Amino acid sequence: MLRDEQLRIIKELRDHLKGDSTAYAKGMMRAPVDTFTCTDLLQKELDQFFKKEALLLGLSPDLPENNTYIATSETGVPILMTRDSDGRFRAFLNVCRHRGVQVIADGRGRKANFSCPFHSWTYRNTGDLISVTKEERFGCIDKGHHGLVALPAEEKYGMLWVRPTPDGDPINVDAAMGGLGIEIENWDIASHPYVEEQTLEANINWKLAIDTFGENYHFDFLHKGTLAPQIYGNLQTSQAFDNNYRMVFASKTNFDQIVEHMPEEDWPYRYMTLNVYFIYPNTIFLVDAIGLDLLRMYPDPKDPGKSKTHHRYYANPEMVNYLEKQREETGENHEPESRFVGFNEIVVDEDYAMAELTQLGASSGAQTHYWFGRNEPALQHYHNVHRKGVGLPELEVIES
Numbered sequence: 001m002l003r004d005e006q007l008r009i010i011k012e013l014r015d016h017l018k019g020d021s022t023a024y025a026k027g028m029m030r031a032p033v034d035t036f037t038c039t040d041l042l043q044k045e046l047d048q049f050f051k052k053e054a055l056l057l058g059l060s061p062d063l064p065e066n067n068t069y070i071a072t073s074e075t076g077v078p079i080l081m082t083r084d085s086d087g088r089f090r091a092f093l094n095v096c097r098h099r100g101v102q103v104i105a106d107g108r109g110r111k112a113n114f115s116c117p118f119h120s121w122t123y124r125n126t127g128d129l130i131s132v133t134k135e136e137r138f139g140c141i142d143k144g145h146h147g148l149v150a151l152p153a154e155e156k157y158g159m160l161w162v163r164p165t166p167d168g169d170p171i172n173v174d175a176a177m178g179g180l181g182i183e184i185e186n187w188d189i190a191s192h193p194y195v196e197e198q199t200l201e202a203n204i205n206w207k208l209a210i211d212t213f214g215e216n217y218h219f220d221f222l223h224k225g226t227l228a229p230q231i232y233g234n235l236q237t238s239q240a241f242d243n244n245y246r247m248v249f250a251s252k253t254n255f256d257q258i259v260e261h262m263p264e265e266d267w268p269y270r271y272m273t274l275n276v277y278f279i280y281p282n283t284i285f286l287v288d289a290i291g292l293d294l295l296r297m298y299p300d301p302k303d304p305g306k307s308k309t310h311h312r313y314y315a316n317p318e319m320v321n322y323l324e325k326q327r328e329e330t331g332e333n334h335e336p337e338s339r340f341v342g343f344n345e346i347v348v349d350e351d352y353a354m355a356e357l358t359q360l361g362a363s364s365g366a367q368t369h370y371w372f373g374r375n376e377p378a379l380q381h382y383h384n385v386h387r388k389g390v391g392l393p394e395l396e397v398i399e400s
């Protein structure tokens, strides 16, 4: 993020804190409850968001060197992403051209060639079919036309974008980012090493998983013993970037003392804030002192009441260096605890558990609509871009 913008955001948070206010939307909104239960809507979402749209499937450090790969079936089709020997990012359907099995199991590693487990046809990380086992017995096929099927793929600003359907136009990352590209690039994503990943399965609609990150009105109540001592609740900046949004929350660790007593050129923005980005259509990207979190939410293709969150964590290199130095000085060599322990105490045990109750409430028939308050502008924005994406009218502003 550019320094001027960081200072502007800190001052905005400071003023909200002093004035007991927060970023507001123009009014309230009501969203129909069947947003979270409707099977017709689910089908539209699968077709529109998870086949036609470009998706942010990873970050540059997922492919840290030439001849590394990452394979994932999270979108519903097996996808192989590679960095070839020239450093170019590519993506393919991870489907063998012989009899169609998945060529390389989901996971990550170093590999330039991929041999299919069935009959061992072998592909280069450029997608080229380089050998057909016992070709003289199999028969002669044109290898030049039987490479892995390429998917539109672009690497820009430290992000890896893929459209999970072949053909179609090249991906326009700048259009997808809606003006956020340079800001994201300034986080220097490439310098954050990948650490670990997890998949969270929950009995909640995938949009409720996204909504979890879309407001901090609930912090002082739901997260009373976990997040509330660390981050101010009901205090945020909120800004839309076309389909995306960015919210910034203030850390309670010395935020007010720092802005009061430290010259602004020294304000350590990253250590004073939690930055929450929504990146259309299904991704939450978090930036804080500890590192980067990339969370991709997907619906269960058969049940609007179930979803999966694929979560990767990348460490802040400054923290890695700091811990390394501490280890050298103290001689202690404690393995750092998984980032996911503390994260899941909040997101799984509190947020997703609460979202399961919302999901149950949605199925109960108790009411037809839910409310999004003036102090929940990001939720309003998200639900309107979601609705626009599936051809539904936007939610109306209800002035209060």
Ligand code: FES
Pocket (backbone or CB within 6 Å): 096, 097, 098, 099, 100, 101, 116, 117, 118, 119, 120, 121
């Ligand atoms: S299916 Fe891959 S080699 Fe036969």
Ligand SMILES: [Fe+2]
Pocket (backbone or CB within 6 Å): 212, 218, 222, 223, 351
């Ligand atoms: Fe929460």
